[in-house]
Amino acid sequence: MEFDTIAAISTPMGEGAIAIVRLSGDQAISIADKLFRGVGGKRLKETASHTIHYGHMMDLKTNEIAEEVMVSVMKAPKTFTKENVVEINCHGGIASVNRVLQLVLSNGARLAEPGEFTKRAFLNGRIDLSQAEAVMDLIRAKTDRAMNVALGQMEGRLSKLIRKLRQEILETLAHVEVNIDYPEYDDVEEMTHQLLLEKGSYVKEEIEKLLRTSHQGKILREGLSTVIVGRPNVGKSSLLNSLVQENKAIVTDIPGTTRDVIEEYVNVRGVPLRLLDTAGIRETEDIVERIGVERSRQVLKEADLILLVLNYSDDLSSEDENLFKAVEGMDVIVIVNKTDLPQRINMERVRELSQNHKLVTTSLLEDQGVDELEEAIAALFFEGSIEARDMTYVSNSRHIALLNQALSAMEDALMAVEMGTPIDIVQIDFTRTWELLGEVIGDSVHESLIDQLFSQFCLGK
């Protein structure tokens, strides 16, 4: 395939002082070569592939040095896009990277559309669609752990599994074809029936397994939704602040959903948390009292984790007891705060109310107990079902939708087999499953869907 040469700012993963302008296309190297003056007059055109060169970008109009740069030259086809790729590293951050971008744009490159680099990698056959989407997840990944999942998917784990299932379906259909065309035995009908049931059930179970991981995928991408509850003045906001200060706050592009809650993203020992301080705005009102136990249960139900805060130097109140009722059956960590003050709380009663929830005492004022709390959060997360790092995560809503459709097509097929429906009808459902699975890895998608998907990407990827 042939495309024009595109360029965009592509900030590297870790972020830092270095910013990159990336070019891809036939003319990528010659455009960079026109602008580049290497030490000792070295020409980019004449260099070997996958080499890095130090020098300057020139403003050809004024013939003055525009920027000090390091340029990587990568020749097709061993590149991300399978095209010629040049990456211009600028040390001066965003201002200088913009200048370099303007230079390449006025010398033959076109500004890339969002996701266009990844789209080319897909169109040139370098990656399949689920891998392309994994790149998109990677861009959005909020923490290292989420990144690992995205990377695992990029390596094609999901694709591999889905290919295997499709192959299974194809072979089954072929087998059935043969049975029908060349019946070797008298009981061919019974054999075909058995075969379809067996293979169909296997495919169905595998799809179900994949779907079961999808919730975990969502958590890893969006963070464990964590709600901080407690009476006014117990230290909710202090807790939020201390978790944010101690842990790298995660920069997010997801806009806050409601104005009534303060929302922060943090990474606690590898666990991505989306922290919500419910009463952050209305300090004087008790959430449970205000909206009732039933309603607040409703609100809290959507949380993955509850941090319930109590005051060590105050008696337990009915509000506190109500809170325990409201979070029954959920993942809860109970925090008894203000241990630097004289005790008034009845710890025995607290333990009773906490049942098997983890209980932590803190003095946020004196920075005590936060480590233990973080440990408890990590333990809850990693000792749960989410631990298995090497499983295949489905973390993309389009994949989930397609897998659900594939699952119900297979369920239809199995039901049809059970009811003794003619084989050619059953075959339709098998084929439909095969097609839907194909859509996950992009084997049977149409152009419009592809365009729509890639337009969601960040610029420069």
Ligand code: GDP
């Ligand atoms: P919220 O209403 O639950 O959000 O509580 P805040 O975080 O706003 O805290 C209420 C007050 O308690 C503030 O004056 C905090 O400085 C204070 N506070 C928070 N944690 C502690 C603590 O561990 N010990 C003491 N003595 N005061 C604390």
Ligand code: ZN
């Ligand atoms: Zn507060």
